[in-house]
Amino acid sequence: MSAFLDAVNSYVWSNALVYLCLAAGIYFSVRSRFVQVRQVPEMIRLMLKGEKSPSGVSSFQALTMSLAGRVGTGNIAGVATAIAFGGPGALFWMWAVAFLGASTSFVECTLGQIYKTRDPLTGEYRGGPAYYLSRAMAHTRAAGAFKVYGLVFAAVTVLACGLLLPSVQSNSMASAMESAWGFSKWWVAVGTVIVLAFVIIGGVKRIAAFASIVVPFMAIVYIVLAxxxxxxxxxxxxxxxxxxxASAFGLDSAFGAIIGSAVMWGVKRGIYSNEAGQGTGPHAAAAAEVSHPAKQGLVQAFAVYVDTLFICSATGFLILSTGAYRVFEGESETGAVLAEGGRLPEGVEVGPAYAQIGFDTLWSGAGSSFIAVSLAFFCFTTIIAYYYMAETNLRFLLGRASTVSMPLIRGTVGSNLTMLLQALILVSVVLGAVSTATEAWVLGDIGVGLMAWLNIVGILILQQPAYRALWDYEKQKKAGLDPVFDPRALDITGATFWENYDPLKTGERESTRA
Structure with a gap:
């Protein structure tokens, strides 16, 4: 089974996916006239502006929900791995993919807002790739094909976010705590499950409230101390x-032989960390209460910068400036050592230990504990975000059937299957915590890779409404208005939520035809 999963992972996360993500970022940057540069001041202004309603969370809460999914073990272990197998230059390529990925994030998150809907069970806003894949082409001859495409994406996301990805985060969290304090992985698993159950059962509003407090705090503390x-x-x-x-462009003889590895590991780990194009950000973006979809698209684009340019850079400079690194040839720890900073003892495994030892150079003995605490926050909020995405796609799969009563079991179809999903993700957390890191990462990589393939191909086809929304937003801003979105004026079909939009009356905007 292990050999089979490795083979599947090698096909899913082939060079083709990396190049697709990079090429899509370049294309979206050019088409949007580099929105990720032109609109940075507007991104910050919108991020701090608070619009919300009984049905939707604020832009800032939606941002923190998105960051909860982006900021995880990849920001620590992922950066260390990129440096170890791609050299210091991998950090430059992580920056490059973050810069380009911000435009990809704008496109997918704006689409998430345009085609959002209201959950018939809870009344909360829902959206994401499954929604825009099925709705954007609803009035064309390809409607049936795209409806199936949306269902496939939703099913893959429920599988990935509900069962495969949580195990990666819980494994890293349990391993760090065991290393730092000798805690049993079983005790870590049980404690995580208890706290996680309290948060996710509270629904999207509690998830947003929790993330809006924890994510900024954990990110700021980590960046400041680094x-x-x-x-x-x-x-x-x-x-x-x-x-x-020098390493990024092969100008240093020590790293000249691995310039290709610098590009590949930088792009791979950058994509894994900031998730631009993977279809995760649009779920949180759709939950926001805004008067125009482009507003949340801009806010979510900024999330890519926060994840990679701030947090990953903090880890990278921490490791390199303290000499807590070792670079291997052949993308394996069994390869020859090309360079090292001199701080790592022999036999130290590539991963969080690089950051732990980096912190120990200033606070002797505290590095393991601090990284364990950081990973506990990072990984826990990521698991919460995974659950939210899995629940959103379960709602999509069920449609109106979610409100149907089950005569033999108390409650509706939607409420009962949601409880089953909650139970499954808790089981995944336990199994991930006590399994090996290799097993957990392979399953997680497969889930993320499948989502990325489906989403990027989809947004390359459906991208036009995102640009129309951007030009409309900028036109209204230039006229001194607070932009309000009207899809009919832009010839955008399928955006049924917005067709009955009333900026003075939030929470009651969904068309009965949605």
Whole structure:
């Protein structure tokens, strides 16, 4: 079975997927006239503006929900792995894919807002790739094919986010706590399940409230402490920057042989970390209460910067400036050592230990504990975000059947299957915590890769409404207005929520035809 899963993973996460993500980012950047550069001030302004209703969360809460899914073990272990197998230059390519991925995130998250709907069971806003894949082409001859496409994406996402991906996060969290404090992985699993059950049973509003408090706090604390270590080693920063750029372009003889690995590992880990194009961000984006879809598209584009340019960069500079790194040839720990900073003891496994030892250079003995705490926050909020995405896609699969009563079992079809999903994700967390890291990561990679293939191909086909929304938003802003979206004026079909939009009356906007 292990060999089979490895083979599947190698096909799903082939070079073709990496190049597709990178090429899509370049294309979306050009088509949007580099929206990720032009609209940075507007992104920040919208992020801090609070619009919400009984049905939708604020833009900031939607941003933190999205960051909860993006910021996880990839921001620590992923960066260490990229440096170990791609050299310091991999960090540059992580920056590159974040810059390009911000435009991809804008497109997919704007589409998520345009084609959102209201959950018939809870009244909360729902949306994501499954919704825009099925609705954007609803008035064309290809409607049936895209409806099936949406159903396939929804089924894959329920599988990936409900069963496969949570195990990766719980495994990293349990391993870090066992290493730092000797906690049994079973005890970590049980404690995580208890807290997780309380949060997810509360629904999207509780998820948003929890994420809006925890995510900014954990990100700021991690970045600040990492920067303190970097500032103490400020004398090494010029050398680190020189090493990053020389390695990225093969200008250093020590890394010339692995320039291809620098590109590949930087792009792979950048994509895994910021998730631009994977179809995760649109779920949180659709939950926001905004007067125009482009507003949340801009906010979510900024989330890519926060994840990679801020948090991943903090990890990268921490590791490189303290010398807590080792670079291997052949993309394997069994390969020859091409370069090392001199701080790592022999036999240290590639992963969070690089960051732990980096922190230990300033706070001796505290590195393991701090990384364990950081991973606990990062991984826990990521699991919560995974559950939200799985639940959203379950709602899509059920449609109006979610409100049908079950005569032999109390409650509706939707409520009972939601409880089953909650139970399954809790089981996944337990199994992931006590399994090996290799098993957990392979399953998680397969889930994320399948989502990315389906979503990127989809948004390349459906991208036009996102640009129409952007040009409309910018036109209204130039006229001094607070933009309000009308899909009919832009010849956008299938956006039934917005067809009855009333900016003065939130929470009651969904058409009965939706």
């Amino acid at each position: 920067l303190i270590v970097v500032l103490v080693n400020a004398g090494q920063v010029p050398q680190v920057l020189e090493m990053i750029f």
